[in-house]
Amino acid sequence: MTQQQRIAVIGGGMGGLTAGVLLQRAGFKATVYEQAKQLARIGAGINIYPNGMHVLRATGVVDHLLAIGQTPATWFSRVWDTGELLYSQPEAAWHKKYGEPHIILHRGDLQRSLASQLRPDSIQFDKHLVGIEEVGDVLKATFADGSSVEADVIIGADGVNSRVRELLLGPQPPKYSGFVAYRSVFPASRLSRPLDSDGCKFWSDDRHWANEDRHMIIYYTTKAKDEVYFVTGSPDPNWEGTTPVDVTIQEVKDHYAGFHDEVQRVIDASVQISKWPLLTRDPLPLWSSGRIVLLGDACHPMKPHMGQGAGMAFEDAAVLARCLQEKRDDIEGALKLYEANRQGRASKVQRISNANTFLKYEEDPTWCFGYNAMTVPLQPAGEAAKPPQAECA
Template sequence: MAAAKPKIAIVGAGMGGLAAAATLRQVGIDVTVYEQARQFGRIGAGIQMLPNSSRVLRGIGVEDRLRRTAFEPYSHLNRVWDTGEIKRELPMPESLFGAPFLCMHRADLHDALLSVLPPEIIQLDKKLVGLDQAGDGVTLSFADGTTARADAVIGADGVHSLVRDLIVGPDAPLHKGRIAYRAVFDASLMNGGEIRPSRTKWWGPDRHIVIYYTAQDRSQLYFVTSVPEPADWVTRESWSAKGDVHELRAAYEGFHPEVRMVLEACPDCHKWAILEREPLPHWSDGRVVLLGDACHPMTPYMAQGAATSIEDAAVLARCLAAVGNDDIEGAFRRYEASRKPRTSRIQAISSANTWMSGGNEDTSWLYGYDAWTAPLAEAGDLALAG
């Protein structure tokens, strides 16, 4: 007789949480997603889905929907901040890694993931305040006084994860004196100007800016930066804080005319602190496990934060499908042992901000990864998750 499938609660309805809901439902697992927000908003930010994550989106069933509106860059292009000299360019046709490179608005990806989930499994306005593991399940307590019971819990609640605090203990974010500006705006504000049809990163001596279109018709443009900032400002990781567009332009004085054109056209921007966290000693405790930014938060410098969360979802579903409800804790340890070496490597490179800054390093280990078929850790490897 086949093992019974568990009922799993997912805390957090971001990219990782929704991807986990989709992949778990594909293997027959009942899920409910609990999200603290009262409603979903269209936060003004772009997102890159490189082949390693778009391959998972294909398996979830949202690739075609995204391709109807997303921009497909010609290449991953790296240029010198002032002269425009090419440091490295990697053309990225779909044939290179077997999946597309897509740039889009974050809300379009979020909507696509929501589209494959029944609305009734998403519970909004559910702010988690406690977890209680007892017997063969977990009780979740919410700020509104309600509770829920599940066979297991996945904490996909981001860099400020309460689930992480509850199972690992609170950890303080590390600030290294850097902030980011970002904006999505109408490309027509450039008055006929255009940027190259690539995802371009402009490398300065102590700062950079990444620019790309977020719509197939090139009607929307996005940029995100990394700039030194006195540490006294770097106190939070809020995506909603407004930035001063004049300060932003001043920070990129002397950059190439293409960068200046984009910044002059930008009507307003947001500003947030780039904070990091130390790698966690373990990702799970009993029947509670972490996913995505909750367990391996990353700087945005490799565009792999949401991507690795989406990879996590596919691998976690594979591990749980193999055990049903018989050994959830073992499945969680296998998932961690399967994922931690890769995510730790990406975390370290992203923190150093050296990816594709020059040279000819191999990119296939990153972009060619297939979370649906990558080898899973064997029993002897589970010490990695200890």
């Protein structure tokens, strides 16, 4: 094995880029292979809570994120029709307690910021993975353009439709949850007046909606509060789509008829709305095999209702980098250590996120926000069945 171990990270999303940066800083030769032709400011807004911010702090991007994203002073949970306040998140108190703020920004801005921390030429685009094979004591990844790369470790950070996961466990399509997410990003100048709060989640009344839970989350994505994003969790059991499609404003208005005026005027201000299937998977029997390992949505996709999908990918990347650094001469042992320390926590977050109950009312989120993946003690594989206790700053 070479002195500087080579790691191929498949996927240039939040988890893959974070893994690449942290691994490079730990002394590995990490390269990220992304199937898109370039990074573009497309996609959606993103919430990053203190547990994710601890990891991003280690990548060197936090100062830039704080300069462009917003740290909300107000975030409300409200009743779907009356707007009655269910819970006002104590943002300042959480920042003080957990040592990092809650920040909101556009996913594309975060992606570019993370990519800027990689060494020059260590992210390659238009690389669609088609196969992995062992060649002697190394792994060989082959791409659709005919190129290939040799590595000592391959990390699958390639999302819910992970090709790496498929090569490890065989083809198995993700499950459609019966819910979709309507999403839209638009200039705040289109609103008739500013939002009532920096961020808000309107929760449906299950009794009114015949047990068909639906909600809408609305927030500013920039420090200047000049851009607004909304995302929903909306029942659509008969939809058979597997990829996002554009929809009319009227479709969303019909689905959210009767919701509060804040919801109506945000929908009316939209320029373009897309509909995304919310896909899930059952917990996987394994996250690694030999020197191939999964992280993020590749192994534990979840509905985005907790704002922790990216957070779990950040945590995975941090713990994986720490395990590989600790066990440089035992890669397979490092991957098993990673899996043992992450599986319980990620599965818990996946379960709660899919249930869509988190922070509807006042509760103590220390178990989630107080976890610091950069410093939490790594438990030996045989002792890590339970999620480690949260740490507070």
